[in-house]
Amino acid sequence: MTLYHFGNCLALVYVPYYLTYKYSGLSEYGAFWKCIQAGGIYIFTQLVKMLALATFFPTADSVGQEGFDIVGEFLKSTIDLADLVGILLVLNGIPGKGHAKVLTAGIGWAGAEVLLTRFLLLWVGARGAEFDWKYIQKSLESNISLVQHITTATLVWLWSRHDLRRGLVPVVVSMLLLTVYRSLILDFLSSLLLAGPWSSLFIKAVTTLFMGATTLHMYAGLAQSIGIF
Amino acid sequence: MWLEECDSFAELCRGYLPYYLLIVLPIFIIISPANPVAASHEFPVYRMHQYDLHGVPHGCRSSPVSLEARSLTGWSTSRHCIITRALDLAPDSFYSIRSKAGALVVVLPEKMHALSEEERQHIMALEEAMLLGPESPIPVYFAPWTPDLQLILDDVSSSFLTDEKAGSAAEAMFNSVSASGYQVVVATSQAVARTDVKVATLQGKLSGTGQEEKLPTIAIVAHYDSAGVAPELSFGADSNASGVSMLLELARLFSALYSVGRSRPRQNLVFILTGAGKLNYQGSKKWLEDQLDGLEGSIIQDASYVICLDSVSSSNNLYVHVSKPPKENSPGGLFYKELKAVSDAIGGINVEGVHKKINLAEETLAWEHERYSIRRLPAATISSLKSHKDPARASILDMRQDDQIDRLHTNTKIVAEALARHIYNLSSSQIFADSLSVSKDALLLWQEYLSNQPRAAPLLADKQNPLVTTLKEAMSRYLGDVKVTLHTPDKRDPEFVFYDVTKATLNVYSVKPAVFDLFLTFAIVLYLGIVYLVVHNFTHAYNLATSLSVKSKTS
Numbered sequence: 001m002t003l004y005h006f007g008n009c010l011a012l013v014y015v016p017y018y019l020t021y022k023y024s025g026l027s028e029y030g031a032f033w034k035c036i037q038a039g040g041i042y043i044f045t046q047l048v049k050m051l052a053l054a055t056f057f058p059t060a061d062s063v064g065q066e067g068f069d070i071v072g073e074f075l076k077s078t079i080d081l082a083d084l085v086g087i088l089l090v091l092n093g094i095p096g097k098g099h100a101k102v103l104t105a106g107i108g109w110a111g112a113e114v115l116l117t118r119f120l121l122l123w124v125g126a127r128g129a130e131f132d133w134k135y136i137q138k139s140l141e142s143n144i145s146l147v148q149h150i151t152t153a154t155l156v157w158l159w160s161r162h163d164l165r166r167g168l169v170p171v172v173v174s175m176l177l178l179t180v181y182r183s184l185i186l187d188f189l190s191s192l193l194l195a196g197p198w199s200s201l202f203i204k205a206v207t208t209l210f211m212g213a214t215t216l217h218m219y220a221g222l223a224q225s226i227g228i229f
Numbered sequence: 230m231w232l233e234e235c236d237s238f239a240e241l242c243r244g245y246l247p248y249y250l251l252i253v254l255p256i257f258i259i260i261s262p263a264n265p266v267a268a269s270h271e272f273p274v275y276r277m278h279q280y281d282l283h284g285v286p287h288g289c290r291s292s293p294v295s296l297e298a299r300s301l302t303g304w305s306t307s308r309h310c311i312i313t314r315a316l317d318l319a320p321d322s323f324y325s326i327r328s329k330a331g332a333l334v335v336v337l338p339e340k341m342h343a344l345s346e347e348e349r350q351h352i353m354a355l356e357e358a359m360l361l362g363p364e365s366p367i368p369v370y371f372a373p374w375t376p377d378l379q380l381i382l383d384d385v386s387s388s389f390l391t392d393e394k395a396g397s398a399a400e401a402m403f404n405s406v407s408a409s410g411y412q413v414v415v416a417t418s419q420a421v422a423r424t425d426v427k428v429a430t431l432q433g434k435l436s437g438t439g440q441e442e443k444l445p446t447i448a449i450v451a452h453y454d455s456a457g458v459a460p461e462l463s464f465g466a467d468s469n470a471s472g473v474s475m476l477l478e479l480a481r482l483f484s485a486l487y488s489v490g491r492s493r494p495r496q497n498l499v500f501i502l503t504g505a506g507k508l509n510y511q512g513s514k515k516w517l518e519d520q521l522d523g524l525e526g527s528i529i530q531d532a533s534y535v536i537c538l539d540s541v542s543s544s545n546n547l548y549v550h551v552s553k554p555p556k557e558n559s560p561g562g563l564f565y566k567e568l569k570a571v572s573d574a575i576g577g578i579n580v581e582g583v584h585k586k587i588n589l590a591e592e593t594l595a596w597e598h599e600r601y602s603i604r605r606l607p608a609a610t611i612s613s614l615k616s617h618k619d620p621a622r623a624s625i626l627d628m629r630q631d632d633q634i635d636r637l638h639t640n641t642k643i644v645a646e647a648l649a650r651h652i653y654n655l656s657s658s659q660i661f662a663d664s665l666s667v668s669k670d671a672l673l674l675w676q677e678y679l680s681n682q683p684r685a686a687p688l689l690a691d692k693q694n695p696l697v698t699t700l701k702e703a704m705s706r707y708l709g710d711v712k713v714t715l716h717t718p719d720k721r722d723p724e725f726v727f728y729d730v731t732k733a734t735l736n737v738y739s740v741k742p743a744v745f746d747l748f749l750t751f752a753i754v755l756y757l758g759i760v761y762l763v764v765h766n767f768t769h770a771y772n773l774a775t776s777l778s779v780k781s782k783t784s
Contacts, residue, residue, distance in 0.1 A: 004746050012753050016760045023764045130738040136749070143760070213774075220771060221778030 005131070009122045012139035017111055017146060026107065029100045038090045038108025043116070045086030052079050070188070077184045084176060087156045099223075102157050106150030113149070114142045137197050144201075144208050151212045152179045154219050163226060168218055175211060182207070270377055270737040274334065275461040277369040278360060279420055280687065281726035282508055283592070288360060289369040292420045292730045294332040298411035298737065300386040307331045310413040312385055314338070315371075316348055320358035327365040334413065334735065336382060337462075339374040341628065353620035356458040360623070370415065371459045371625075372735060381411060381737055412738040420730040426690045427715040428504035429697045430512045433480070433708030434528055435487040435498040445560070446497040446533040447652070450513065450597060451476040452506020453684065453700065456623035460685030460731045466629040468622045469506065470679035471542035474672050475641045476500055477703055482645055484707035485665055494652045499528055500708055502700055504716070505686045506539075507623060508725045509593040513600040515716040521604060528710075534560035535608035537597040538644075540622055542637035542676075543613045546579045547572065547644075550595075550610040550617070552587045552602040560651070561607045567647040568611075570656065578643055583615065611644060629680040634673050642667045675703075687727040 021027060021035070057076055090105040118138060125135055158164055158172050178185075186207070190200035277289035296310035301322065304311050310332040318335060326333055338344060344352070359369070372378060437444045451472035455465020464470075480500050486492045503512030520527040529535075541547070549568065555561030565582060572578040587599045594600060595617035598608035613636070614622065621627055645667055649660040661667055682696065689696055697713065705711040718724055 005749070008746065008749050008753055011750075011757070015757050016764075019757070019761050019764050023761070024767065131741045132739075216771070216774045217778055220774035224775050224779060 005135075006122060009135045009139045012136065013114060013118055013122070013142050016143050017107065017114065020103075020146065021107055024099075024103055024107075026100055026103055029096070031096070031100060031104045034094050034096065034104045035108035035111060037094055038105055039112030039115070041086055041090050041093070042109050042112035045082055045089075046116075049079055049082050052082070073184055073187075074181070077181050080180045080183075084152070084156055084180065087153050088160060091153065091157055091160065102154050102219075103150065105157075106153035107146070109153065110146045110149035113145065118142050133197070137201055140201060141204065144205050147212050148179070148182075148208050151208070151215045152176075154215050155179065158215075158218060158222060161222065164222060171214075172218070175215065178211070270381065272372050272375065272378060272735040272737070273732060274370040274372045274415065274735040275459040275732050276420070276730055277365070277371065277458055278456075278460055278685070278687075279728040280508065281422075281723070283724060284722075285592070286364045289365045289367070290420075291332075291366060291368045292415070292417045292733070294334075294368050294370070294413055294415040294735075296331045296413055298334075298381070298385050298413045300382075303385070304330055310334060312336065312382060312411075312413070314382065315352055315355065318355060320355055323355065323358055324362070327367060330367060332368045332370075332413070332415075333365075334370045334372055336372050336378055337374055337625075339379075341626065342630070344626070349626055352626055353624050356624055357620050359458050368415065370733070370735065371462060385411060410740050410742065412740045414736040414738065415733050416736070417730050417733045420728040423687070423690070423727045423729055425692070426687075426727050427692050427717055428512055428515070428686065428690055429694065430504055430516045430714050430716065431502040431697070431701055431704055431711065432516070432528070432714070433500050433704040433711040435480075435483055435500075435708060437487075437496045437498075438490075438493045439495050441497065442530075444495055444497050446499055446529060447560070447648070448499040448501060448529055448533055448535045448601075449476055449479060449538065450501045450503060450535060450601075451538040452503045452510065452512060452597060453679070453696070454504055454506055454686040454689055455627070455684045456507035457625035457627070457685065459625060460687050461683045462625040463623075463683055463685045464625075464628050464680050465684055466633060466676065466680035467543045467627050468540040469538075470629075470676055470684075471540060471633070471637050472538035473502060473679055473700070474637060474675035475538050475541050475644065476502065477675055477700075477707075478641050478667060478672055479645055479648065480704065480707045481671065482661055482665065482667065483649075486649070486660075496652045497528070498652075499533075500704065502704070503597070504689060504697075505725065506597060508686055510597050510600045511718075511725055512716065513597055516714065517600060517604050519714060529606065533606055534564065535598060535601040535606050536564070536648075537601075537608065537610040539597055539610050539612045540614050540619075541612060541640050541644075542633045543621065545577060545636060545639070546581065546613055546615070547640060548612055548615050549580065549582045550598065550612060551582065551584055551608075552599055553607075554582075554584050555607065555609075559607060561609060564647065564651045565609075567650045567656070568643065571643050571646045571650065575639070575643060575646075578639060580643075581615075585617075613640065629676065634669065634676060637672055637676065638667060638669045641672060685731075687731060690727055 021032075026035075053076065056079075057072070087105055087109060090109065091101065094101070094104060096104050121138060122135060125132070155172055155176050158168075159176060164172065186200065186204055189195075189203065193199075195203065276292060279286075279288040279290060281287065294310055296308055298312050299305075299309040301311055301313040301317055303309075304326075307329060308331055311326055311330050312334045313336065315335050315337050323333075338348065338352075359365070452469050453473045455463045455468060455470070457463025457465070483498055486494070487498070501513075501516065503510065503516060505511040506513070517529075520529050547568070549565055551561065555565060565580075569580045572580040585595060587594065587602060596610040596612070598610040601608035642661070645661050646659065650656055650658075653660070678699070679696075684696065692715070701711060701713055718726070
């Protein structure tokens with residue numbers, strides 16, 4: 001029965017990715033290989049980030065400390081800026097047309113992340129005899145991060161365009177910064193509100209949806225004006 | 230170039246890859262080293278005593294557990310493991326559990342030292358019911374109290390999981406989906422009889438002046454093992470760490486007297502520490518057989534008197550248990566008289582003789598002296614317990630208490646003084662005083678050392694046991710001719726058999742019923758359907774966004 005539960009979690013994690021890939025039109029472009037390339041760049045970026053973290057924050061193993069070290073966490077999150085650079089690399093390096101370009105970057109990036117960070121966790125955890133809601137929560141969280149990564153890719157793409165309206169540039173930049181520090185802010189918020197895992201998951205979903213909607217609005221405007229369909 | 234590669238990859242996917250995956254994935258799952266049981270709760274547990282005495286099986290006969298946890302009131306079949314507090318478990322319900330349930334985990338009280346008299350009685354009655362009743366075919370474990378265990382206990386007792394019919398079908402459905410259960414796993418091998426059992430009996434002597442063989446001998450005997458419902462929990466502070474402490478203190482005092490030529494009496498003193506005393510005094514029995522039936526000269530002869538010490542610190546009374554009332558002028562009678570005189574002189578201690586005939590029909594002998602009385606040696610047991618049936622003699626509650634050492638000190642003083650007066654045939658003079666007095670510190674040291682470790686006979690039955698070695702060293706410091714005899718039960722028809730697996734680790738997993746997983750699948754499919762609809766109809770959302778932004782641009 002536990003293998004069954006593992007299957008449940010696996011379906012919850014990966015089927016939305018498959019659906020997005022299949023029905024967003026990417027499969028028609030034959031973008032599978034490009035998604036894998038995006039994933040390769042993701043892995044490279046993570047390695048660079050890990051090197052930087054290990055070099056500049058060597059005391060990260062003092063976990064037992066109580067309280068929330070805001071400055072340290074802030075600096076650590078700053079390293080996540082590398083993610084944006086990575087996504088920019090994906091966008092510039094991988095050819096693509098129109099919507100497919102952004103979607104390839106987003107799905108490839110998110111897919112690599114979900115493969116590398118979730119599968120092992122579920123394999124070790126959800127297969128056990130012990131039941132824990134944690135794994136279902138993690139699975140739902142990875143669904144949210146799919147939306148999040150597509151949003152980030154879109155924002156980076158918007159930022160790289162020179163024909164973006166002047167008035168929207170600060171909005172895009174501030175939203176990019178928000179995506180970088182999002183996990184930090186959410187952690188801080190849920191520790192402040194003493195939110196349980198379910199409610200912090202809910203907060204994450206709502207904020208991500210909100211950011212996604214805003215980004216979609218800006219993207220639609222630009223795409224309309226430069227004629228991508 | 231990109232396109233070609235991408236085409237070939239797609240070709241691969243369409244061709245063989247899925248079939249390879251069909252083979253590889255199951256293999257991967259099977260050979261995967263990931264341990265599927267990583268418990269969040271692990272507790273040390275101690276298995277109930279299991280032993281055979283005279284071919285009759287006793288105690289718990291099984292050890293592995295992998296069952297669903299239930300409370301004392303919620304269980305129904307042999308597929309349930311009952312988790313309960315010791316104070317909630319009555320002997321009657323234990324009888325029904327023993328025959329119908331799958332396993333039993335008893336959680337000991339939080340404060341073992343601070344139990345009320347009623348609670349003590351309850352636990353001792355439970356122990357008696359468990360050990361002295363017929364064997365229990367199910368595994369029985371004892372767990373010390375921890376906060377985590379208390380949480381599990383609360384959870385299990387307030388669980389919805391019952392097999393009773395719910396009000397309606399929907400209610401029953403809801404119950405079975407929302408309920409959470411616990412799986413109890415004790416992953417040990419089945420307990421098997423130990424073949425390497427060696428019960429050590431230690432002896433040492435002090436020889437009097439004159440021809441050694443012709444002098445009368447007094448033997449002082451104490452068994453060093455303890456008993457309780459679980460071997461690993463039987464610390465036996467009173468029974469019989471106190472007796473061993475008293476014996477070692479007597480050895481120290483008399484070795485001082487015997488070492489000086491002028492004060493060396495015309496009596497031999499023999500000190501014997503016997504093993505497996507709680508198993509019908511097997512150590513004494515074997516030692517006597519070796520001494521009386523052996524070819525070598527014995528250090529115990531007809532002119533001897535045997536004093537056994539058993540549980541000498543539990544009250545301010547000393548009872549001299551005999552199987553035959555001693556004659557006035559026999560060593561026994563004289564010693565008893567001295568004992569009474571000394572206790573009157575010191576005061577506060579009540580010495581009383583108790584006469585009980587040996588009942589050979591019973592499975593076990595009452596006191597250790599009966600072993601010697603059967604072999605026609607005059608013998609008595611000194612104890613501060615009045616009845617051999619006192620459950621405190623074999624209880625896990627027999628732990629070290631603070632005021633115990635004072636009583637042991639007084640009792641030792643009386644016994645030492647009486648023994649010295651008896652040996653020297655003096656009266657009304659204090660022999661052990663000033664520099665040669667009963668040392669409370671020495672008593673305390675031994676009492677602490679002994680009662681800080683579980684000393685059930687199975688735990689001490691290996692060849693080079695540290696406790697036996699320590700006792701031997703202590704004896705050879707004061708006594709001569711210290712010998713350790715190892716007794717191995719007969720291979721074909723053993724008088725007693727010990728079993729392994731005395732302690733284990735209890736894993737408790739929180740699990741959900743199988744229906745819950747199906748329900749979860751249903752919910753996930755529903756969710757994925759919604760995701761499908763959202764992705765499929767994303768064009769509408771996109772068009773909406775486009776029209777919105779066009780509107781905002783034109784306005």
